[in-house]
Amino acid sequence: MPTPATAELPVVVIGAGPIGLAAAAHLVDRGIEPLVLEAGPAAATAVRAWSHVRLFSTWGEVVDPAAEKLLAPTGWVKPDAATYPSGGDWADAYLQPLADVLGDRVRAGATVTGVSRSGRDRIVDADRAAQPFVVHIAHADGREERIFARAVLDASGTWSTPSPAGGSGLPALGEKAAADRIAYRVPDLDDPATRARYAGRRTAVIGSGASAFTALAQLAALARSDDGTGTKGVWVLRRGISGSTFGGGEADQLPARGALGLAAKAAVDDGHADAVTGFRTDAVERTADGRLILVAEDGRRLDPVDEIIVLTGFRPDLSFLSEIRLNLDERLQAPVELAPLIDPNQHSCGTVYPHGVNELAHPERDVYLVGMKSYGRAPTFLALTGYEQVRSVAAALAGDQEAAEKVELTLPETGVCGGAGLFDTADTSDSSQDGGCCAAPAAPSVIQIGVGAPAASGGC
Incomplete structure (x- = not known):
């Protein structure tokens, strides 16, 4: 008192x-x-x-x-x-x-x-x-x-302090210098100026949670539109792809949250984005024509992109x-x-x-x-x-x-998480069956990911 x-x-x-x-x-x-x-x-x-x-x-x-x-x-x-x-x-x-x-x-x-x-x-x-x-x-x-x-x-809250692209938790080398081509929020593609920034461009999306799903879904929708021809996403994940990558799906007690992951999973063959797994960003380099190249801690280099959206929490x-x-x-x-x-x-x-x-x-x-x-x-x-x-x-x-x-709280189970420490954790369970979040990384690879219409998303 x-x-x-x-x-x-x-x-x-x-x-x-x-x-x-x-x-x-x-x-x-x-x-x-x-x-x-x-x-x-x-x-x-x-x-x-x-x-x-x-x-x-x-x-x-x-x-x-x-x-x-x-x-x-x-x-x-x-x-x-x-x-x-x-x-x-x-x-x-x-x-x-x-x-x-x-x-x-x-x-x-x-x-x-x-x-x-x-x-x-x-x-x-x-x-x-x-x-x-x-x-x-x-x-x-x-x-x-x-x-x-x-x-x-x-x-x-934490909105004013987004995490960087760097896999170490610190900004990648060159990340600050490339700030004019990097966004740390889900873009509003209904805004004409923002839409023009991404239309027909190749954009890297770094992150593995609901915000990344939302950004990929929006880019896919833009790619299907009349003014979005040539729009392409590159989904950069620190972990591998597993049954739990897309969240809880139909088992999610927040249906819209589950639908967000299912939209990405169901459109895997649409080809609106390439997914790069096991990639921990170490540097962002700028090419002579102003495009950006992501470089991993293991030395791998991705093809140049025009924009980067960092959604790492x-x-x-x-x-x-x-x-x-x-x-x-x-x-x-x-x-x-x-x-x-x-x-x-x-x-x-x-x-x-x-x-x-x-x-x-x-x-x-x-x-x-x-x-x-x-x-x-x-x-x-x-x-x-x-x-x-x-x-x-x-x-x-x-x-x-x-x-x-006397605290009482019952939250909807399952969903999407993106804890930075999870990608190094071994997992002997069949995560495709249990819907768990903590899957072991697959070998670094590139797969085709297509994303369907935007589903409900957000921070809540």
Whole structure:
């Protein structure tokens, strides 16, 4: 429980995305005043950046109960629970109305640059827990501000820090110099300028998860269109092709997620892309005519491409938390108690045990990483997970420990994962039968991959 000196201070929530706004709704429901700080110009800025991508979760799975309760008096009507929103739908029809209801509790254009204990740097123990948090903010207009808080929930996500093409986790040699030809997000091929960038071009797609499926599907659709003649994809995988490469298929309890993989698998003979397996990018070289050549750690060189789309996952930005005492797993950069539950080196896709405040706690009391940020580098996050996290944390901050520890979560099983450590793991099981994610790599090879019509995808 907060001390009398901090009890009247707000709980600062970093990030006005789906989980940050849900956290604010749960705090309001508990009678606790939140202050949501969003770096972007409006709520759900990151979601709007992929507004063209359709989620593989339905509306019924991406609306938080406390948020729905807060919206109900405004006359808000929940969209058809069985339909699939795009990122733009999610932002416009739910997240922005929720931010509007929260009103002045949400501040846009406010970038958090640092969090600490008031008057205590990371080293100091004396009277530390009794001090409020101090949050340093840089505003879009250049102003700086300092806000005091009784607790901090970091729901800033990982969207701003995509992982690089390099197989070592560091940018490949030449990757930064080739930035004008490299994208780190699924492109919006309905946008005329973006469409022109890829139409009739040869594009490498690096990655093995749902985002890579989506990009390949979009490139295949472009290749079949009147203005896309000559469009070709090169799918670059660090692992081999196996029965689990395309996800859970018909066994996936999120049908749209399974359909996304099945679309790629079913069109294997269409020839819209070549798949290169066992390829870990070491360098990106530019030819005399400006095209790009990918070079592997083993020295293999791919034929030149015009563009590269890197979809190798995301990682948390922890720089502004450097004065906070966090206890993070050394591999995933997720809270140590949560990491074993989500580690893609050990864990099947989509199966996550119920977890809440206890798994999210750190040595620094009353500071929590929630939402996608809590997963560190793990790729299997679903919105349902984050909603349960912030429900539990809000209950704990309200002093209701019984409710905080009563975590209940059932997630759809199977799906697609892309853990970077999996491609070196031996697997003696028949993954084509069990739908598991952790398949051993096949020998490096090139096969023909054709991708059908785009299926629902996204981060949730």
